[in-house]
Amino acid sequence: MAPMITPKEIEKVLNGALAAAPGGRITVAQLAGLLPAMETDEDREKLFERLERELDGHERLFRNFADGSYSLRERFFNGQCFVVTPDDYEIEHNILVPGHRFAAFCAEDVFPSEVTLLSSNAGRELETRRFDAGLPEVIHYHLLLGSEQLFDFFIAESPANAALLNHDAAPVKTVELNVFDLTEFYRQNQFSSGDALLLTVENWEDGVFRFQYLSSLERRDQAVKQWIKAFDTALEQVIDRFDDYLEITDQLRWGYFLGGAALFGNTSASLDEYIQNTSAIAVNVENSGHSVLVKKDFARDDELLVPDEVSISRGNVSNFNDILRDIGTTLTAAEVDSYMLDQCFRRDLAFDSFFSRCFGDRKLAFADEAQEVSFLNQLEERWENLSETYNRYEDEAKAELRSQILDLVDERTAFFDTLQALEVETDHLPESEMRRLAESALYLSNLLDLLNAPGNTLQESEAEELAELIDEMAVTQEEAIAALNAFMEKGSEG
Structure with missing residues (x-):
């Protein structure tokens, strides 16, 4: 009969072995060799499996996957x-x-x-x-x-x-x-x-x-x-x-x-x-x-999003967020996905309708044709993915909150459209107010990521809490935009 070895005994032997081991590393075989010997191959195999589970789940250890050894986290950090x-x-x-x-x-x-x-x-x-x-x-x-x-x-x-x-x-x-x-x-x-x-x-x-x-x-x-x-x-x-x-x-x-x-x-x-x-x-x-x-990344690894003949671009073509920044829109990937989900909630499943709402008549500053093709391919891929898997029942409680945030995104986008039309450089605007606007935008984008997460449901109390936070961010954004508009009006009068 195999000798009984308690978790406390294993921990005691493990601590002693790690303290003495060069670099604080140990293997399952080394630890097994310090414990009472097993009489049969079957018992030895069971011991090895048990020790591997113990070490894999140990909060003080990292597993070195290259050689199967384990090392102390404190030695690493x-x-x-x-x-x-x-x-x-x-x-x-x-x-x-x-x-x-x-x-x-x-x-x-x-x-x-x-x-x-x-x-x-x-x-x-x-x-x-x-x-x-x-x-x-x-x-x-x-x-x-x-x-x-x-x-x-x-x-x-x-x-x-x-x-x-x-x-x-x-x-x-x-x-x-x-x-x-x-x-x-x-x-x-x-x-x-x-x-x-x-x-x-x-x-x-x-x-x-x-x-x-x-x-x-x-x-x-x-x-x-x-x-x-x-x-x-x-x-x-x-x-x-x-x-x-x-x-x-x-x-x-x-x-x-x-x-x-x-x-x-x-x-x-x-x-x-x-x-x-x-x-x-x-x-x-x-x-x-x-x-x-x-x-x-929403893109499927087994699909080529960009045709071979136009796959070389001077701009970003692989990462969707990088492309959005490249082409001059202030939208994030989370906000684009939110417009898609909001269209699904409205039962408007026409891609052109979504595109018009999201990007309007704005001229997007593509680096070249290759970047434009990559952007449209990835955009359509995201649309297909979200519209085909949309779950109205699961989204019911989140849709109203998402819509409220998108109203704020529309207001922010309209403000930046105005800056572009007036050819106002953001570097010439008060840094503190621009930072407030950017921080509120980041916070709202993070909330959209939370709302958009598949399978994430909201309790009534959680929805009320998020609504309060959105209202506060709305006030922050409104105050920042008002201050920036006042600054520009004062400048034009001067």
Whole structure:
């Protein structure tokens, strides 16, 4: 009879072996050799299978797929550097919201606001303080924690946030958070938009980081863009290998692991910059409420979207979001898909009707015929995909919210059409108001991604909550456009 081996015994032997192993690596065979010997081949095979399951599911280990060995996550992350980019809201209030910024770089049991930040200059631990904030202003700092954990996180942050779960009361608009106080740090470094923090992982297990100032002058747009593409590739490997099994924070950890050392350092993008600028990866909420990172690409791999004879273009032809930016429209892929779904809800399934509504009579600035052909092929592919799989019953609760957001998209698009007609350069307009307009557009686009996710259903309370957020974004956009129009009118009078 095979000797009984308890999980505690395996864990004890594993910890000892990893502490003694060079580089903190171990294989299933090595671990099995340290446990009581099995008498038969069948028992040995069962032990190997059990150990492989144990190690694959171990939250402190990565599997090295090239050789089948396992290594400690803390050995991989300790000493590595990554970037955090505070935004204008945080700089204005002299704070840093922990949110999802550090979750991928420390053990799972470290609560986001309980990480330790040490100043590189004095070695002093950064203090936290209570901060009351509007939910729309701070929710985007937490998106990569997973939507199913957001309310649990807020309630764990402060008992005052428990009202978020009171569906009988009016929707909660403010939350109480623990934030890092960066008043002195921002002042000493004359910190401004575009500057960043460079963090070094001091202790992955306990969530200890050392931080220093990283000037915007030391960061290059091209390097950030290259990093985003590299992280796209790494996360696509994670998605291909694990599908939707992992939580978002673990998907990110695996992305860094598979991407390797090249993803660390002062030339990297922050996670906030990544999720705002990636055109390959999106946050998707499944029907079960589980949030995961998924590939954005709707095109089927087995189809050639661009004919051979026109496949060479001076512009972007492969990525739909890049093409949209290239041709001069302010729309995102999420907004284009939303117009398609709204047409389906209206039972208007004519492609020409959708195209006219989405792009109107605007002259799109294609680089050449090849880019135009690629764009139209991809657009028709998306239309066919969404119109053929449209589920009216599932979409009923989301359609009205989507329509409200599209009304705001129409208003924003009309404003930019006016700028183009008047030949006004956006560089000549107030940066603060243009940033407000861009931030509200990004927030609404993220909401559309959430609404468009297949299988994602909304409870009545969730729909009411989203409606409140949309109303607040509507006010932000209206105020920004009004301020910009007032600026142009004042300029024309002068």
